[in-house]
Amino acid sequence: xxxxxxxxxxxxxxxxxxxxxxxxxxxxxxxxxxxxxxxxxxxxxxxxxxxxxxxxxxxxxxxxxxxxxxxxxxxxxxxxxxxxxxxxxxxxxxxxxxxxxxxxxxxxxxxxxxxxxxxxxxxxxxxxxxxxxxxxxxxxxxxxxxxxxxxxxxxxxxxxxxxxxxxxxxxxxxxxxxxxxxxxxxxxxxxxxxxxxxxxxxxxxxxxxxxxxxxxxxxxxxxxxx
Numbered sequence: 586x587x588x589x590x591x592x593x594x595x596x597x598x599x600x601x602x603x604x605x606x607x608x609x610x611x612x613x614x615x616x617x618x619x620x621x622x623x624x625x626x627x628x629x630x631x632x633x634x635x636x637x638x639x640x641x642x643x644x645x646x647x648x649x650x651x652x653x654x655x656x657x658x659x660x661x662x663x664x665x666x667x668x669x670x671x672x673x674x675x676x677x678x679x680x681x682x683x684x685x686x687x688x689x690x691x692x693x694x695x696x697x698x699x700x701x702x703x704x705x706x707x708x709x710x711x712x713x714x715x716x717x718x719x720x721x722x723x724x725x726x727x728x729x730x731x732x733x734x735x736x737x738x739x740x741x742x743x744x745x746x747x748x749x750x751x752x753x754x755x756x757x758x759x760x761x762x763x764x765x766x767x768x769x770x771x772x773x774x775x776x777x778x779x780x781x782x783x784x785x786x787x788x789x790x791x792x793x794x795x796x797x798x799x800x801x802x803x804x805x806x807x808x809x810x811x
Contacts, residue, residue, distance in 0.1 A: 588645065588646060589616075589645070589646050589647065590608075590613065590614070590645055590646075591618060591644040592604055592605065592608070592615050592616070592644075593618050593627070593629065593630050593633065593634075593641060593642040593643075594618070594619065594620065594641045595619065595622055595640050596619060596787055597787050597791075597792055597795050599743050599747070599748050600641055600653040601640050602743060602785060602786065602787065603641075603656075603740050603743055604641045604643060604656050604657065605617075606743065606781065606782060607656075607660045607740055608660060609784070609785055610667050610781055611660060611664040611667055612664075612666065612667070613660070613664055615643075622639070626638060630642060634649065637651060637652075641653055641656060643656045643660070645663070654684055654688065657737060657741070661737070669740065670736070670737045671731070680731070680736065680738050683723065683741075684737060684741040686720075687738070687741050687742055687744070688741065691713070691716045691717065691720065691742075691745060692745075694709050694712040694713040694716055695709075695713045695717075695749050695760060695761075696752070697709035697713075698712075698756075698760055699753055699760075700752075706758075710758065714760065717745070717760070717765075717769060718766070720745070720766075720769060721766045721768050721769050724768045724769060728772075728775060729776070730742065735781070735782065739772075742776075743786070745761065746772070746777060747773070747777060747789075748792070750773070751792045751796060755793060755796045755797055755800070761773070
């Protein structure tokens, strides 16, 4: 089709990795451009996402789409093979509900439970455990959130499936453990072992080293975003 497709992302970001996973599942070729969010945002990023100035941004034939959940739906609607969202309208709505729950509840609580200190960390850990328990209940009886294959919600849950283990190791906390959440941990193992997922997740040791080195910078960065 002679399409031009470019992704502005960050190697260690679960949000831009979501987009990469979706494009790989769809078998769509794209150009990748690494961004430096903390020190030197590119002119391209500022041009294509002037509102939030954040990644990921997918540029399709010169037209930019921002925000990972919006991008995932755009990808699913543009390239019909290997659908990410269910075909049934009700099931699609439910998938969107859980995606929003992950982004608005789970990700912030898990992040704060690992990156904050004192009473704030304790409160965040309580919230994270509550939200993960809700996810555990939703997953029971299923291999993936999408059923037998990786779907929209599984891709959105990549933070839980890969980044959470790295963050809790760095912070010395126990949030997502097999004794507390056996179903979620089983899902995380299955998720990470899917070939298309495994090939598009950042190496655990590299991610751990990055978070250790950048912990103060990242903490300050996200405090400014609150």
